[in-house]
Amino acid sequence: MRSLTMHLKILIAVLVALGISITAYQIFALGIPVTEDAMEDLWNIDAKVEFVANAKDPVKVQMFVPPLNRDYVSLNESFISNNYGVSVNRLDGNRKVTWSARRAKGTQTLYYRLVLTKREGEKSKVKGPIFRDSIAVEGPEKIAAEALLAPIRQHSADVETFISEAIKRTNNLNDDNVKLLLAGDTSTAHKAKIIELVLSIGHVPVERVHTLRLEANQPQTPELWLRSFNGNDWLYFNPETGEQGLPADRLLWWIGDENLITVDGGKKATVTFSLDNSRMNALRLAKLTDESTDSNFLGYSLYNLPLQTQQTFMIMVMIPIGVLVILILRNLIGLQTLGTFTPVLVALAFRETQLGFGIALFTIITALGLSLRSYLEHLKLQMLPRLSVVLTFVVVLIAAISLFSHKLGLERGLSVALFPMVILTMTIERLSITWEERGATHALKVAVGTLFAASLAHLIMSVPELVYFVFTFPAILLILVGFMLAMGRYRGYRLTELVRFKAFLKADQ
Structure with a gap:
């Protein structure tokens, strides 16, 4: 017995852990939204390229475009041009688009358009250099760089603080060493060059990265940042302040050091950025993201089924929720019903009739069916013929109610036909048997209990947020199974029994 109990505990623990793990993986690793009405940002970026082409020369325009390899995912990317060939290549972590034409004349306009969203969930591992050779420098510049490096080493404890301290000291324009190295050029690009020189003497690698601020309806130009690899991840630094961490809107x-755009066979090249922000349903966005990447996490979900089948499964996955409600009402509260599954099936029928109308129809049909069952009992019929008569009566009664409802303009009454006739027939039969064996009071109590349990189950099973959550994360049903197994060993008192045995408590006092 002890080994069986341990086996049950292990089984429950495994089911619950598995359900929680799969659901957590879908939410946190795959980024599937928890609620159906969750919205996510969608960014539309236009880069307008303008230049003047040389009349007799072939034209070749090269421009960097986002690598989109970690934090963002592209939903649509297009290169708009007239009579230009287009190719995209990857090199050293960058992507570069090349527009080419044999002949062009006058002012030319090209467009790069990108629709993207933030990539949620699991991040891929990254690699980067953790050591670099010193940049060759001689004379006073070398002495100034080494003099600047000494206090940086003294006031830093690791790579992060080393780089932050180097940036702060390089931005101190009152320092004579800084003045010598900057040589009057205080632009951000030149400061970054000096910071890279100083860090290279300390063998700390650093890269220049150019970012775009995601802000709608505002003119944007690329911003220069610095980054360094600490062995696990990239660390980003503001070259003006030394502040660490790339803002979320970048x-x-x-x-690298190259310009955003280069033009062969043309001049006066400019790039103008325009950004627009919109919002999209998070689940729809997750599907689009899935189609745009190789993850295919929705390929093995219920959303991959045909639409009509999905609607059927949305009802089916809620049946265990209804069963759990009935289980709690019966085993913990002590409510008496006609079994466990009859109230759940009646609750499913309420989906079409709606609750109020469904309760009325169920009560009428059951009451008339019990009257017929009582009459047939006097005829001393066997069970099978008796059930056949009751079933036929139920069909006739449903047809009559539907007909009169239609004549009266109550179209809701037509949905009574969706009540499972066999369920109604067996309900009538079981209630009549309970009436005979336990009396009318007990039969009425069971009927009311069944109707109450079915109504509560229907209300819970119809909650849109719950339907979405269970359908999207079906592994949650494993947790329910674990809970049901745990309740299978419950032998304690039910809440209604506290009322039943209240007299004993008074007697003891």
């Missing part, structure tokens, strides 16, 4: 556009 999109990495390209890495």
Whole structure:
């Protein structure tokens, strides 16, 4: 007996752990929204390229475009041009688009359009350099860089603080060493070059990254940041302040020292960015993201089924929820019903009739059926013929109610035909047997209990947020099974028994 109890506990623990793990993986790793009405940001970015082409030269325009390899995922990317060939290549972590044409004349306009969203969930592992050789520098510049490096080493404890301290000291324009190295050029790009020089003497690698601020309806230009790899992840730094951490609204556009755009066979090239923000249903966005990547996490979910089948399964996955409600009402509260599944099936029928109308129809049909069953009992019929008569009566009664409802303009009454006739017949039969064996009071109590349990189960099974959650995360049903198994060993008092045995408590006092 002890080994059986341990076996049951292990089984419950495994089911609950498995259900929680799968659901947590879907939410946190795959980024599936917990609620159906959750919304996510969608960004539309346009890069307008303008230049003047040389009349007799072939034209080749190269521009960096976002690598989109970690934090963001592209939903749509297009290259708009007239009579230009287009190719996209990857090199050293960057992506570069090339527009080419044999001949072009006058002002030319090209467009790069990108629709993207934030990538949620599991991040892929990244790699980067953790050591670099010193940049060759001679004379006073070398002495100034080494003099600047000494206090940086003294006031830092690791790579993060080392780089932050180097940036802060390089931005101190009152320092004579800084003045010598900057040589009057205080632009952000030149400061970044000096920071890279100083860090290279300490063998700390750093890269320049150019980002775009995701802000709608505002003119944007790429911003320069610095980053360094600490062995596990990239650390980003503001080259002006030394502040660590790339803001969440920054999109990495390209890495390195090269210009955003280069034009062969043309001049006066400019790139103008325009951004627009919209919001989309998170689940629909997750589907689009799934189609745009290789993850295919929705390929093995219920959302991959045909639409009509999905609607059927939305009802089916809620049946265990209804069963759990009945189980709690019976085993913990002590409510008396006609079994466990009859109230659940009646609750399913309420989906079409709606609750109020369904209760009225159920009461009428059951009451008339019990009257017929009582009459047939006097005829001393066997069970099978008796059930056949009751079933036929139920069909006739349903047809009559539907007909009169239609004549009276109560179209809701037509849905009574969706009540399972066999269920109604067996309900009438079981209630009549209970009436004979336990009396009319007990039969009425069971009937009311069944109707109450079915109504409560229907209300809970119809909650849209719960339907979405269970359908989207069906592993939650494993947790329910674990709970049902645990209740299978419950032998304690029910709440209604506290009322039944209240007299004993008074007697003891």
